[in-house]
Amino acid sequence: MPISRLNAAAIAVACDMLLCPALNAEPVTPLPADPGESYQATASDEAKGPLRPAAPAFATPGNAEWSMPGANVGLTRFSDLSDIDTANAADLKVAFTFSMGVNRGQETAPIVVDDTLYVVSPFPNILYALDLTKPGAPLKWSYDPKAHAASQGVACCDVVNRGPAFANGMVFFNTLDGNAIAIDAATGKEAWKTKLADFTRGETITMAPLPVKDKVIIGNSGGEMGVRGWAAALDQTTGKIVWKAYSTGPDSEVMIGDQFKPFYPQYKGENLGVSTWPAEMWKQGGGTVWGWVSADPDLNLVYYGVSNPGPWNSSMRPGDNLWTAGVFARDIDSGEARWFYQWSPNDRSDYDGVNENILIDIEWKGAHRKALVHPDRNGYVYILDRTNGEVLSASPFAAITSSLGVDLKSGRLIYNEEKKPQTGKTVRGICPAAPGAKDWQPSAFSHKTGLLYIPHNNLCMDLTEVEVGYLAGTPYVGTDVKMMAGPGDGSRGEFAAWDIMNGEKVWSIKERFPAWSGTLVTAGNVVFYGTMEGWFKVVDAVTGKLLWQFKTSSGIIGQPTTWRGPDGKQYVAIVSGVGGWSGAIVAGNLDERDGTAALGFVNAMRDLPDHTTKGGTLYAFSLD
Amino acid sequence: MPSRSTERILALSALALISTSAVHARELRVCADPNNLPFSNQKMEGFENKIAAVVANELGARLEYVWAPLWRGFVRKTLNAGICDVLPGVPEQMERLTTTRPYYSASYVFLQPAENEAVTSLDDPRLATLKIGVQLVGDDGANTPPMDALERRHTTSNVRGFMVIGDWGKPHPLRPIVDAVSSGEIDLALVWGPIAGYYALTVSRPLRITPIPPEPDVHLLFSIAMGVRKDDNALAADLNSAIERRRNEIDAILDTYSVPRTTLPSAKHDEEVSP
Numbered sequence: 001m002p003i004s005r006l007n008a009a010a011i012a013v014a015c016d017m018l019l020c021p022a023l024n025a026e027p028v029t030p031l032p033a034d035p036g037e038s039y040q041a042t043a044s045d046e047a048k049g050p051l052r053p054a055a056p057a058f059a060t061p062g063n064a065e066w067s068m069p070g071a072n073v074g075l076t077r078f079s080d081l082s083d084i085d086t087a088n089a090a091d092l093k094v095a096f097t098f099s100m101g102v103n104r105g106q107e108t109a110p111i112v113v114d115d116t117l118y119v120v121s122p123f124p125n126i127l128y129a130l131d132l133t134k135p136g137a138p139l140k141w142s143y144d145p146k147a148h149a150a151s152q153g154v155a156c157c158d159v160v161n162r163g164p165a166f167a168n169g170m171v172f173f174n175t176l177d178g179n180a181i182a183i184d185a186a187t188g189k190e191a192w193k194t195k196l197a198d199f200t201r202g203e204t205i206t207m208a209p210l211p212v213k214d215k216v217i218i219g220n221s222g223g224e225m226g227v228r229g230w231a232a233a234l235d236q237t238t239g240k241i242v243w244k245a246y247s248t249g250p251d252s253e254v255m256i257g258d259q260f261k262p263f264y265p266q267y268k269g270e271n272l273g274v275s276t277w278p279a280e281m282w283k284q285g286g287g288t289v290w291g292w293v294s295a296d297p298d299l300n301l302v303y304y305g306v307s308n309p310g311p312w313n314s315s316m317r318p319g320d321n322l323w324t325a326g327v328f329a330r331d332i333d334s335g336e337a338r339w340f341y342q343w344s345p346n347d348r349s350d351y352d353g354v355n356e357n358i359l360i361d362i363e364w365k366g367a368h369r370k371a372l373v374h375p376d377r378n379g380y381v382y383i384l385d386r387t388n389g390e391v392l393s394a395s396p397f398a399a400i401t402s403s404l405g406v407d408l409k410s411g412r413l414i415y416n417e418e419k420k421p422q423t424g425k426t427v428r429g430i431c432p433a434a435p436g437a438k439d440w441q442p443s444a445f446s447h448k449t450g451l452l453y454i455p456h457n458n459l460c461m462d463l464t465e466v467e468v469g470y471l472a473g474t475p476y477v478g479t480d481v482k483m484m485a486g487p488g489d490g491s492r493g494e495f496a497a498w499d500i501m502n503g504e505k506v507w508s509i510k511e512r513f514p515a516w517s518g519t520l521v522t523a524g525n526v527v528f529y530g531t532m533e534g535w536f537k538v539v540d541a542v543t544g545k546l547l548w549q550f551k552t553s554s555g556i557i558g559q560p561t562t563w564r565g566p567d568g569k570q571y572v573a574i575v576s577g578v579g580g581w582s583g584a585i586v587a588g589n590l591d592e593r594d595g596t597a598a599l600g601f602v603n604a605m606r607d608l609p610d611h612t613t614k615g616g617t618l619y620a621f622s623l624d
Numbered sequence: 625m626p627s628r629s630t631e632r633i634l635a636l637s638a639l640a641l642i643s644t645s646a647v648h649a650r651e652l653r654v655c656a657d658p659n660n661l662p663f664s665n666q667k668m669e670g671f672e673n674k675i676a677a678v679v680a681n682e683l684g685a686r687l688e689y690v691w692a693p694l695w696r697g698f699v700r701k702t703l704n705a706g707i708c709d710v711l712p713g714v715p716e717q718m719e720r721l722t723t724t725r726p727y728y729s730a731s732y733v734f735l736q737p738a739e740n741e742a743v744t745s746l747d748d749p750r751l752a753t754l755k756i757g758v759q760l761v762g763d764d765g766a767n768t769p770p771m772d773a774l775e776r777r778h779t780t781s782n783v784r785g786f787m788v789i790g791d792w793g794k795p796h797p798l799r800p801i802v803d804a805v806s807s808g809e810i811d812l813a814l815v816w817g818p819i820a821g822y823y824a825l826t827v828s829r830p831l832r833i834t835p836i837p838p839e840p841d842v843h844l845l846f847s848i849a850m851g852v853r854k855d856d857n858a859l860a861a862d863l864n865s866a867i868e869r870r871r872n873e874i875d876a877i878l879d880t881y882s883v884p885r886t887t888l889p890s891a892k893h894d895e896e897v898s899p
Contacts, residue, residue, distance in 0.1 A: 085755065199795030200791055200794075201791055203791075278781040279784055280784050283784075284787065285761060311769055316775055316780050423772045468846070471762070471763060472660055473657065473662075473713055476769065478761070478767075590700060
C-alpha cells in the first residue's frame with residue numbers, strides 16, 4: 001500500500017495563506033515487500049510552520065526521571081534527553097538486566113525516580129525496586145501483595161500488569177485481585193491498600209494508575225464477565241475513595257449532573273446509561289476502565305476510555321449502550337462528568353474504547369484548540385477538542401471494513417451493515433479484527449517532529465459457523481472467530497509515524513506480528529519499540545530508518561522508558577516477555593491446532609511459538 | 625504430569641468396596657468444578673460427582689479429583705495440560721476433545737411459577753411483555769441458545785441476564801436465575817434444564833418446567849457425555865462400556881436430581897467407540 005506524503009499542492013496553498021517556508025514535495029515510494037524494513041523518507045528534520053501540534057506545558061517530558069508509564073499526565077511518552085540520537089543509537093549496549101521472576105506477558109513500564117527503578121510483575125504482581133546507584137542495579141527491596149491466586153482464573157487475557165506510577169514519595173500500583181496499593185518509595189513499606197474490585201465476580205485490575213494532583217485514578221477490568229465498569233479516584237495519602245463513577249446505569253451512578261455539557265445531542269438527556277439499553281442490561285453492561293488515563297490540571301479534567309458493552313451480543317442490546325466504547329472527561333476533584341464521546345455506539349466487534357488519549361495543543365482552522373489525539377480499536381485516529389468532546393477529525397490508520405467513516409456533523413460512527421456479526425451467519429473479512437487496529441499498546445507524541453508514533457495491528461477476522469462449548473456446566477453456542485493478517489503482504493503488525501494534523505501516515509515499518517509493545521520518542525529524534533519476536537528497535541523518528549536492534553530473550557509487549565542514571569548517562573529500558581492477548585499462544589501454552597482459542601487470536605498467531613518462547617527480563621541499555 | 629490437587633474417593637457401595645480392593649487399582653483422574661451445583665462441588669454433592677463414582681467403580685478404578693473451575697480456557701488448562709484425563713458433563717458436539725456416548729440428553733427449558741399459565745412456545749405473544757431471564761456465558765460472541773431465538777424475534781426489551789459463572793465465592797452460583805423466578809423478579813427463565821430441575825426443588829414456590837420446543841438453527845438440545853483428550857480413544861472406549869453397563873444406576877442418579885431429560889439419538893456410531 002503506497003504511503004502518501006503531504007500533498008504538495010495543499011501545502012502550497014496553506015503556506016501561501018500562512019506565509020510559511022516552502023516544503024519539499026517528495027515523490028511517493030511504495031513500501032518494500034519484506035516485513036521489517038522501513039520506508040526511507042527524506043523529509044526535512046523537523047516539521048515546520050504553525051501546523052505542528054504542541055505538547056501542553058503540563059506534559060513535562062521525561063528527563064532525568066520517568067515517573068509514570070506515560071511520562072506525564074498528558075501521556076506524551078516524550079523525553080527531553082538527546083544523548084542517544086540518530087548518530088550514536090547503533091552503539092547502544094546492554095547495561096544491566098533483571099529477571100521478573102515469572103514468565104507471563106510483561107506489559108509493565110519501568111519507572112525511575114531518585115535513582116531507583118520500579119517495575120511490577122505479572123501475577124503475583126510483585127513490585128520491585130532496583131538501586132541504580134550500584135553496579136548491576138541490584139534489588140533494593142520488593143513488595144509482595146500476596147494477591148489471591150484465584151484471580152488468575154477470571155482474567156481474560158493473561159495475568160498482565162501495566163505498571164506502577166510515582167508521585168509525592170509514593171509508588172502506586174494495582175493488583176489482579178482488585179487492590180490499589182501505595183508503597184513508600186524510600187522504605188518499600190505499604191502505606192495503604194484499598195480493595196476496589198471483587199474477583200469472585202470476575203472483576204480484576206490490570207491498568208497502571210494515574211496520579212494527578214492529590215489523587216490517583218484507577219479503573220477495573222472484566223467486562224466480558226458481566227462486571228459493571230467504573231473509574232475511581234483515591235486520595236493519595238489515605239487511599240480512601242474520593243469518588244467512583246460507573247460507566248453504565250443511572251446518572252447518579254455515572255456522576256452525570258448539571259456540569260455535564262456534551263457536544264453532541266445523542267448524549268443529552270436523562271439516565272441515558274439506562275435508556276440506551278433494553279430492560280436492565282446495563283447492569284451487566286461492561287464498560288470497564290482498563291486502559292489509559294490522562295489529565296489536564298489546568299482544565300481540571302481527567303480523560304479515560306471505556307471498554308465495550310459486556311457479555312451481551314450486540315443484537316440483544318439494541319441502542320447506543322451508553323456510556324460504553326467511548327471517552328469520558330471528568331472533573332478531577334469531584335468526578336462529575338463534563339463531556340463524553342462514543343467511539344463505537346452499540347459496539348459489535350469488541351472495540352473497547354480504552355486506548356490512550358494523548359493531550360496536544362493545536363492550531364485548527366486558524367484557531368488555537370486544546371485537543372487530544374486517540375488511535376482507536378475501530379481503526380480511526382481521532383482528534384477531539386478536549387474541552388468539550390467535539391470531533392475535529394477521524395482518519396483511518398489501518399484497513400477498515402466494519403465501518404464506512406465517522407460523520408463529523410453527528411459525531412456518529414457509520415457502520416457497514418454487511419460486516420455486522422450475526423449469530424449463526426458467516427461473515428468474513430471484518431477489519432479491524434476484535435483486537436482492533438490498535439489495542440492497549442500505547443503510542444507516543446513528539447512535539448519536535450509533530451508526529452504520533454503508533455505501534456499497531458493489521459488484523460481482520462472471519463466469523464463462521466457455530467461452535468458448541470460449555471462453561472460452568474452450561475452448554476452454549478458461540479461463533480468461530482478466526483483472525484488473520486489484514487490486507488497487504490501478510491504482515492500482522494505495523495509501526496507507523498502519523499501526521500496528526502493531516503491525518504495520514506508519514507512512514508511505517510511492517511512487522512510480522514502485531515506491534516504489541518508501547519513506544520517512546522525523544523528529543524534525540526529516536527523512537528523505541530519492541531516486536532513480538534523479541535527485537536528491541538531504535539528508529540529515526542523523522543525518516544523511519546532502523547538504527548539499531550537487539551534481540552531480547554522473549555517477545556516484547558512492554559513499555560520502553562528512558563532516564564538519566566546517577567553516572568550521568570542516558571538509559572533506555574524495556575521488559576521482555578511475551579504474553580497478553582496476542583501472545584496467549586506462547587504464554588498460555590495454547591494448542592496451535594485450535595484457531596478459535598484465545599478468542600480466535602491463535603489462528604493469526606500460529607507461528608509465534610516458532611519465533612519466541614516465554615520470558616520475563618528487564619533490559620536496560622546505554623551507550624558504551 | 626502430576627495432578628495439582630487430588631482427593632481420594634472410596635466407592636459408594638459395599639459391592640464397590642469389594643471390587644476396588646484389588647492391589648493395583650487403576651486411577652481415574654477427573655477434573656471437576658469445585659463449586660458448580662447441580663453438576664459438581666468439592667463435597668461431592670453434584671450428580672456428575674455421583675456418576676463419576678459409579679463409572680470409576682465399574683472400571684475398578686480409584687477415583688481422583690483435580691478441582692478446576694469450568695471457566696474460559698478450562699479444557700486447555702485441565703485435560704490438555706494433562707493434569708487429569710476425564711471431563712464429565714461435556715456436550716457431545718464439542719470439538720476440542722473426544723467424547724463418549726452421551727449418558728443423558730436435556731434441553732433448555734421454560735421455568736415459571738406453576739400457578740401461571742404455561743408458556744410452551746417461543747412464539748407465545750406473552751414473551752413480548754413477561755420479564756424474561758436468560759443465562760449469560762461471558763465469553764465474547766457466545767450466547768446461551770435461547771438468546772438466539774429471542775434475538776431473531778427482536779425480544780430484547782424485557783430480558784435480564786444471569787452470568788453462568790456468577791458469584792463463585794459463595795455456594796450455588798447457578799441458583800440466582802431460579803431464585804429470580806421464585807421471587808417474582810422475573811416471570812420466566814430460559815434456562816439449561818438440569819439447573820432448573822435441581823433448584824426448583826429447593827424453593828418453596830412450586831415451579832413449572834417445560835422444554836423449549838425445537839427451533840430451526842438453534843441448539844436447544846444437548847447430549848451430554850464425558851470428554852477425554854482427542855487421541856485418548858482407549859479411555860473413551862472404557863468409559864463407554866462402563867456407562868453402558870451402569871446405565872440404570874446413572875439414570876437413577878439423574879432422577880434423584882430431577883434432571884429433566886429428553887431422548888435424542890446419539891451422533892456417535894457404534895464402530896467409533898467399541899472396545
